Amino acid sequence: MSVSFLRNLILLCVGIFVFPVTTGYFGISGREPVLIMTLGEHQRPMSNKIRSYAAPSVCDMLKLHGKQKRMCKRGKGVPETLIDATKLSLSECQAKFQNERWNCSMGIYRQNILRKSFKETSFLYSITSAGLVHAFARACSLQRLETCTCDESKNLTHRKTWGWGGCGDNIKFGLKFTRRFLGRARRSGKDVRAELDQHNINLGLKIVKDHVRTTCKCHGVSGSCTTKTCWRQLLPFSAIGKILKDKYERAVRVASFKNQATGRSRLVKFQKNSNALNVSFGISPKKGDLIYLENSPSFCKKTRYSPGTYGRHCIKDSSCDIVCCGRGYNIQNVVVKKSCECRVIWCCYVKCKQCNVTEEVHTCK
Template sequence: MHAVLVSVCLLLVTPISLSWWAAGSQLVMDPHQICKKTRRLRGKLADICNNKPGLLKQIALGIGLGQFECQYQFRFRRWNCTSTRRSIRKVLMSDTRETGFVNALVAAGVTYQITRACTTGDLIGCSCDRKMKRHKKHRKKQKIDSTPQGDWEWEGCGGENVDFGIKKCKDYLDTRYRKRSDMKTLVKLHNYAAGRWAVKNFMRMECKCHGLSGSCTLKTCWRKLPNFREVGNRLKERFDGAAKVIAGNDGQSFIPEGDTIKPPGKLDLVYSEDTPNYCAANNSLGSFGTQGRVCDDKSLGEEGCGILCCGRGYRKFYKTESKDCKCIFKWCCEVKCEQCNETRAISTCL
């Protein structure tokens, strides 16, 4: 499974030509080939490619983390974030809500993985968040879940250094854009930032007490990354409420498409193109359609046959499987089971 994730994320991060997701780009699977064309790169991105193989490895793992989470969050949707036959690559060439969600998860995954690798010692050249130790008063301003009550101090140097993860994520994802006034770039950079904020804003506080006989003479606390599933859940909520935007009059920003729509904040996802329905197979869109997809004939949600099958209907069949049952532990040390047949109904889209 780990090898599959690495392969997937290498597919996603290959920095070739002027467009990361250009249709004619040659995609490579070998991490040593990701930066093969570094002569075309400059600045921080070139430095990562040429001098920081350990960081590049964590970036690749981080994008694999984001890709895996996307497949979980979209498992019931018409487009389910599949990477089969480069479907995701073609989706990312557009500027739909799905594109924004994937880009946000990519940035979140990279930020998360680099921060975690820094904490575990898998990444050399970084440390925990020392500025939290230097500025104790800063703790009152932190928007962190479960802020402890009463007197407490930072443990060590404050916890996991998410700011380092954010910085290196920006160095890799953002710095290659020299022109930042075109609409697609503005939207992409905004969603990258939203993904990074989804990690930082939902870090949690953990504390422990110090003292004799269970007393809490001194309480020390530190910042800890949330579970990445929580990050994915937050971004899925933002996806459901994403705002459609158009170019602003200054040519350097975007504004909501409708006058009554509230301007999106830094945590919100944005998009500029309507989503195709993904009901039918369309290679140019990266859509495989929904024919043959398993659906829930009792649900009215996105996993329900009514929505997932796009009104075409579904067929229902029954599958019988053999499984262990009526297991008994016999002394010593054996478990004996009977074989039972279990029949379950499966519905698939026509």
């Protein structure tokens, strides 16, 4: 089926997330996790653990479709980059939603959300497609892939960039690989959900592509610019995540309108107080819109889509009212160790003591 890679990209980032099992979903249309690995007692970074396996083994562990598996095995560095993409998208998703009711929760909750058409589902599709492009474009410039190298854009000096320490991120390769890997909706126009998902996937690709920057560096005697080398750089993924989070906040609800003459359906902006399904002149969403079909649940109580917010940490005077859903919060004093009495040791490092500090922790009732 179409867009067969992004059902979700979930992977634990060690040191940020503390869970015994890490799960990744590499198929938009698939329901099975592509990767389930126990981190173990040492909590080693997943990228290191994955790299300890032979590439074919990693590709077999990923529950990929035939074409995807062939692409995974074909080139050196591809399996590792796929894993890096999962870490990138998941960590950014959880960072952007850590102080909200839906906090990019994993496991069965994520699987259930992906079966729906909520705003959260749309965000997952866009952030994960963006993560794929970003990871593969960056892998080219870092020489991790055999099939690509620095950015090959015209009018940029590349032969000299290696010598000066600059190498452009190959956004062209990243987009090409991702589009081939994900495929396209075969039933576009007939399958409303496929069209919706494809739109949000394309949004993730568009955001990365539209925010590539050209960086230049001058070289010459006494700072003169007798030689200038330029290369293209991706926007930091945290900035990509912020743009997509803003799109999420302004997401557009759509409905399906079926043309009775052709039998084809298209998405139009949902109109309140009217039946959008019967509005033949409905306004189509823009390419830059994050779109969804169904209103989201509140995520306040435990349901099939969320573990609820009971016991969740929140920030007083900032997120507690929202996260705790008006139920209030408990306050607990905890003792933590922090660096204190720091001083600079000549010449090159700072020495600090470890002090016990009492802090307030707020958890939702």
